[in-house]
Amino acid sequence: MALNIVWLAFFVIAFIVGLYKLIFLNDLEVFSQVTNGMFESAKAGAEISIGLVGIMTFWLGIMKVGEKAGAISLFSRLVNPFFSKLFPGVPKNHPALGSVFMNFSANALGLDNAATPLGLKAMKELQDLNPSSDTASNAQIMFLVLNTAGLSIIPTSVIALRLASGSSQPAEIFVPTLLGTFISFVSGMIAVAMYQKINLFKPAILVFLLGFGGLTSGLFYWMKDMPPQQMATYTGLIGGGIIFAIIVMFLVQGFIKKISVYEVFIEGAKEGFQVSVMIIPYLVAILVGISAFRTTGCMDFINNSIGSLFAAMGFNTDFVPALPVGLMKIVSGSGARGLMVDIFNNPLYGPDSFVGRLASIMQGSTETTFYVLAVYFGSVGIKKTRHALACGLIADFIGIIAAILIAYAFYH
Template sequence: MVLNYIWIAFFLIGFGVALARLLLNGDMAIFTQVLTGIFDMAKTGFDISLGLVGVMSLWLGIMKIGEHAGVIQIFARLMAPFFAKVFPEVPKGHPAGGSMVMNFSANMLGLDNAATPLGLKAMKELQELNPQKDTASNAMIMFLVLNTAGITLIPTSVIAIRQALAVDQGLVGFNAADIFLPTLIGTFISFMAGLVAVAVYQRINLFSAPVVAFFGGFVALMAGLFGWLHQYPPEVMAKYIGLLGSLVILSIIVLFIAVGAWRRINVYESFVEGAKEGFGVAIGIIPYLVAILVAISVFRSTGCMDYVVGGIAWVVGALGLPTDFVPALPVGLMKTLSGSGARGLMVDVMKTYGVDSFEGKLAAIIQGSTETTFYVLAVYFGSVKIAKTRYALTCGLIADVVGVIGAICVGYWFFK
């Protein structure tokens, strides 16, 4: 229901602003610009969905092998103590636990394309446990909020973009991975905010041994990983980060296939069975994805986003606070709406101010610390035809806002 109101508001506010620009400023091209943006985004939504077919078929096929081989159940058992506290409605040993673990793992490695099909599979399995098929269950809400606020261990794509821009700008010895630890801390802040917000709604006790152990282990892992990578030169560090992400994912694929072969299951037929599911899921999300992207396009192309950012800058300046973070702020605002839009804004900030500037670094940290809340809610809920999302959007936005604020604070801490 909340998404319905927001979707309507994007169109009505955007149209009102466009009309004002025509009547007050004589902007004769504004409505053509808006209409072109709508058509382009509709095509983009369709193209993205079709592009997901291959990736979803691949990963759901691999997941089916892991499920038949029993590997997914092993992953789920390892995380069972933590998941039992955070997802009390999910029965012990249910396949949804394994899918959620794999989804979180892919998100931690910054592999969005791998995380999406795994997340959609988890939603389908959670829907099987849902007594009200049109209403989001507590487990679904917790999963989606933690997904949108997911911890990013390695911001692979952000580092790759920074490295490419540094070459274009003639920077020698540039450390594209210098935002690694700040981004990791930023995502941890966002993750904790989302977890606490949902836990308050669902009255979940987070001061239990499994939850404390999970986060304590993560902090130790974070410190150890940084200590290991920090000893290498920038270019070597970047290579190790890229290698780590690729190696872990490929190792998982080979592990699933090897265990399946060892247990004498028909690995090929299992893969095909899962891949067929991926095709259906990808096609089913087209209407939901197109709907949210065209609304975002109207809000963005009419300049509403610029007005929001300008207003924030004025308020921050009036309070006597520094405003040098404001140029990077649109990345955080856009990231809740569109991942590709936020990526474009991040590149624009880096090109305008320099990839090694404070604004450029902050834009990269925000890009790696936040998630596309509206996109995730629209696609994931749409894939299982959930109409009543309850408080999912509220908690997701809390995680995003806290994540952006945390990213800005971390950026000042490391680079100012």
């Protein structure tokens, strides 16, 4: 199992590096720092999971009502022409396709609180079709990799942080980030399709890609001249309005079909609570390993090595100070956010510098692969992840490279 090897490597490499610092650099605090960081990460992992209990309980309750009312099946029929090509192992009009669509929609709108429970619901429904309970199916891998690609139409949180840091044009990274996240999404799709021998040159898939391109272009031309506060207001209105409308639709349709919506909600809510508790060990495990690797300076070593390599090859290395944001985002969303804000507050850079803009694009166009795999697979007890990690990392690294090239094209 790839994740098993990677997780073990976090600890072994961190221990070797810690010994080196202790023996050769006389760093007497290295292991206490690592241990403290691991304990803090373990605490954070439990707190994140507990924090999910409320939203998971609510959303899975609502989803159960939508399922009983037939609304999820309606979503499945609407998206079947596209998703049936990406998920050939899922029966036509299966409710899982509707849940997958709702998860992608919430991610695209930047509604993280809604996206995670919807994604866990989709994973559970895909698990019901899985012939091997401890091994990831092709459909689950495609779903997870597209999630790790982090398709997002509007990077609302990044724009807000740029505004708070004093950027004169906080929303200027809207289009570059949109391009970056789309490239990452498509590259993840291609990586999985090549492994699973899925033909992507089909009308339904091409129509989707062209349709998404048209939608994003329309949003760009509508919002390109808006002040950042107004853009944030409209994106919040669109996202919140769509989600609330779906909730009301589920409840009303359930009532029309004479379903006891309250009792059905409670039935689904109980499932949400159980899922929230189940993911705690998986999330704590991955966050503790990442903490040990990061605290010993291994991540810094990788960044510096990449910079030295490109410098030796004669390439421009202006991107190197922003690189930690992209690499950290793969393992920790909050860590990457902290690094980005640090760049914004650094007098050498700032939010409107090339480095600040590149960091913003990376933060908005990549996703926390290890977190997503640990939480989603952990929620259904998957132990053998097959090619999920490799394809997810391919999407992430292509997204990072795309962000660098896009930043050079727009700002250098």
